[in-house]
Amino acid sequence: MSEEPRERVRVTNPLTVAAPHVRRPVRDELDELSGVGDAYVRALVRSQLRLTGVVVLALAVTLGSLPVVLRVADGVVDGEVLGLPLAWLALGVGVYPWLFVLGWLYVRQTDRLERDFAALVEQP
Numbered sequence: 001m002s003e004e005p006r007e008r009v010r011v012t013n014p015l016t017v018a019a020p021h022v023r024r025p026v027r028d029e030l031d032e033l034s035g036v037g038d039a040y041v042r043a044l045v046r047s048q049l050r051l052t053g054v055v056v057l058a059l060a061v062t063l064g065s066l067p068v069v070l071r072v073a074d075g076v077v078d079g080e081v082l083g084l085p086l087a088w089l090a091l092g093v094g095v096y097p098w099l100f101v102l103g104w105l106y107v108r109q110t111d112r113l114e115r116d117f118a119a120l121v122e123q124p
Contacts, residue, residue: 044117048110055106062098
């Protein structure tokens, strides 16, 4: 019972001969609406929504508490400046600089978010 020697067979993993992963630009991912591109856009929208929430919360806390402060602080209600009640000046004039600052900060941060996203898309 002599066995003939068999030819040796080489066994390999098929994944070792697969093509290497090619990095694709983000722009291509966005243009093709792939899962990666969708994740980038969702991240941008989430960050913009988070920024909007922070600004709305700051606005609600500060301007929402103003009537409470005016109601509780008797000196503010009774005070006058240039013949006008201090409460009227606070509500009629004092609110607008705060609205301007919040708007300016919001636009500045939104521009920064979009600039960062554009830089990410434009990188090779």
